[in-house]
Amino acid sequence: MSLVIERWIPPDQGALFVVTGASGTGKTTLVQAALQTVPGIDFSVSATTRPARSDERAGVDYHFLAPAEFDEKVGAGEFLEWAEVYGHRYGTLRASVTDAISSGRSILLDIDTQGAAQVRVAMPEAVTIFILPPSIETLGERLRARATDSPESITRRIREAQLQLGQCSRFDYIVVNDHLESAQDQFAAVLVAELRKTTRSATLIARFSVESVTTN
Numbered sequence: 001m002s003l004v005i006e007r008w009i010p011p012d013q014g015a016l017f018v019v020t021g022a023s024g025t026g027k028t029t030l031v032q033a034a035l036q037t038v039p040g041i042d043f044s045v046s047a048t049t050r051p052a053r054s055d056e057r058a059g060v061d062y063h064f065l066a067p068a069e070f071d072e073k074v075g076a077g078e079f080l081e082w083a084e085v086y087g088h089r090y091g092t093l094r095a096s097v098t099d100a101i102s103s104g105r106s107i108l109l110d111i112d113t114q115g116a117a118q119v120r121v122a123m124p125e126a127v128t129i130f131i132l133p134p135s136i137e138t139l140g141e142r143l144r145a146r147a148t149d150s151p152e153s154i155t156r157r158i159r160e161a162q163l164q165l166g167q168c169s170r171f172d173y174i175v176v177n178d179h180l181e182s183a184q185d186q187f188a189a190v191l192v193a194e195l196r197k198t199t200r201s202a203t204l205i206a207r208f209s210v211e212s213v214t215t216n
Helices: 027-037 067-075 094-102 113-122 136-146 151-165 180-195 202-215
Strands: 016-021 041-043 079-085 088-093 106-110 127-132 173-176
Touching: 016 027, 016 113, 027 041, 027 106, 027 180, 067 079, 067 088, 079 094, 079 113, 088 094, 094 106, 113 127, 127 180, 136 151, 173 180
Parallel strands: 016 106, 016 127, 041 106, 127 173
Antiparallel strands: 079 088
16 A cells, blocks of 8 residues: 555544445455555444353444344334344444544445445435446456355355446545555545535634734
8 A cells, every 4th residue: 555644633533434346356454455545434342132152342343232232222213224134133323333433433324225325314414435346257256266265156256246336436536446555545535525624623624713813
């Protein structure tokens, strides 16, 4: 990655970044690089009804909730989005996101297109980013190169990816992951540009406005 941020003045208000991309687009790699490059951004910790594994820590890997507690929070509207996967429920708690944003920190949320649609309804100000492959053919090549899935599984993943990719126009930004370093820079640039909006930096703007009046 060529983008380097050595000094950073945090905004008054952070942002919720919703990142979506089909399997094989390199989404996870881009997210991990951005977390190391752009200051003041945290990865969202999901809540789940799945039991914790031996190496997982509550509040760090997941917020582990009993099924009844999860249902109660769903009924109270405490989730920005949630879904059931293989018999367990997963979701993003609204309070943890809004608390971070109001303190000037930002949250990166890595979810599928259905989850992103839920977040857009619950929090329209969220910034949505879709990670695209250069082509469907390239996506298939990447999945086959992993050598971790059967041919049938790869065919299913490509079919699912085509359905997801067809929704990219609903997102605020698209990043094409053709060349990894370039894609990392583009992805980080979107995050930085959003965080440098004047609407997020009232304190800094006010400081210079006062200084301008004083010097004049």
